[in-house]
Amino acid sequence: MTGADASLEREILAEIDARREELVDLCAMLVAAPSMNPPGITAQVAEIVEAYLVGQALEPEYVSIDPEAPNVVATVKGALPGPHGIFNAHMDTMQPGDVNAWTVPILSLTRKHARLYGLGMGNLKGGLAAMCIGTAVLNKFRHQLAGSVSLTAVSDEVMFGTRGTEYLLRARPDLAGDYMISAEGPGSMGFAIAEKGLLWVDVEVRAEGGHSSRAQTGKTSVAQLAAFISRIDRFNDEVADLPEELSGVQAGEGGYGLRLSANVGTLDAGPVRSLMAPTARAGIDLRVPPGMTIEALQQRIEVIAADFPGLHVSFPKGWNPSWAPIDAPLVRELAAVAAETRGVGTVNVVRLPGSDARHWRDRGVVAVCYGPQPALSAGVDDYANEQDVVDCAKIYVLSALRMSRRGQGR
Secondary structure, eight states: OOHHHHHHHHHHHHHHHHTHHHHHHHHHHHHHSOOBTTTTOOHHHHHHHHHHHHHTTOOOEEOOSSTTSOOEEEEEEOSEEEEEEEEEEEOOBOOOOOGGGOSSOTTSOEEETTEEESTTIIIIIHHHHHHHHHHHHHHHTGGGOEEEEEEEEESSTTTTOSSSHHHHHHHOGGGGOSEEEEOOOOSTTOEEEEEOEEEEEEEEEEOOOEEGGGOOTTTSHHHHHHHHHHHHHGGGGOBOOOOGGGTTOBOOGGGGGGBOEEEEEEEEOOSOTTEEOSEEEEEEEEEEOTTOOHHHHHHHHHHHHTTSTTEEEEEEEEEOOEEOOTTOHHHHHHHHHHHHHHSSOOOEEEESSOOTHHHHHTTTOEEEEOOOOOSSSOOTTOEEEHHHHHHHHHHHHHHHHHHHHHHTTO
């Protein structure tokens, strides 16, 4: 790094520090705009993002298949040729869970104990705000930027819907870019270069109905479903062997990043206690660690299903685990910037939940996840650490700037 490069980075860091209150205010506006998914209506959040970017001399555009769940794109164009980087963050949030258990307002930012509380602050409005501020700062210093950086604020991520990134990249293949940084965090400011895959299993059992007094052991639809679920539940004891190319990547808290997880999220059977339900159904969610494949799991599940007459399984959604090459320039640059900014080295981990990074990896683009999410998922009293949000804005900008220099061969 030249003396001029170092001077520019110091100026950028000072600029972001000076915008701390602006960043907190933006978080407050985003939290106040409800965008729980389902139903995933994000139009109000999109309007806030759009207005902020316009106020920063950018020209955002909507790329939408559904006006209630739009995607917002804004591009910073540098003064010189170079790579095209992508910032990605989603605008929808999880549901709040038990509202009565919250100790702070759900849709109002609470700033206390160095934390920013409010629904979606951890997943993912804190990261979204950091990327908005980062994009604005990059635009201010665009004359020192080679190439371009596009912010993609998307909808429909938390429920793996089709209106967000999936549609965006189909409509705008140019937004695949040359590298991608997702604001999703794996928790505790880890650096997720890998993430689990997903396999959804729909199970339906048909059996003889009738009065409950005629029930026999293991013969009813519900009993067969329960026995099948019991066998699938044993998957939770299985741990994958890390692929050789991910040597050194950690499994994260509790080793969960390498553990296969299987959860029954929905159950449905008859409406009357004293009748045998002729049909019983379950929806199962499996999270698949690197070192396993969904194809192998499908075969195992079908073998188990064959032991139960009248039981049928289908697989409505699934994708394999994905990761960025551990020696990719983006991985090295972001890790170095994060260590310099925070004064502590990053820990490479496997992210448990899915993210939109997989859509870029599917296209051969190096994509990583780093963000101010303090825990693995949103929940009661959702929050992000204020300094983490500020630091992420710095890390996003400096990482893009250094990737820009790489594009020039510097």
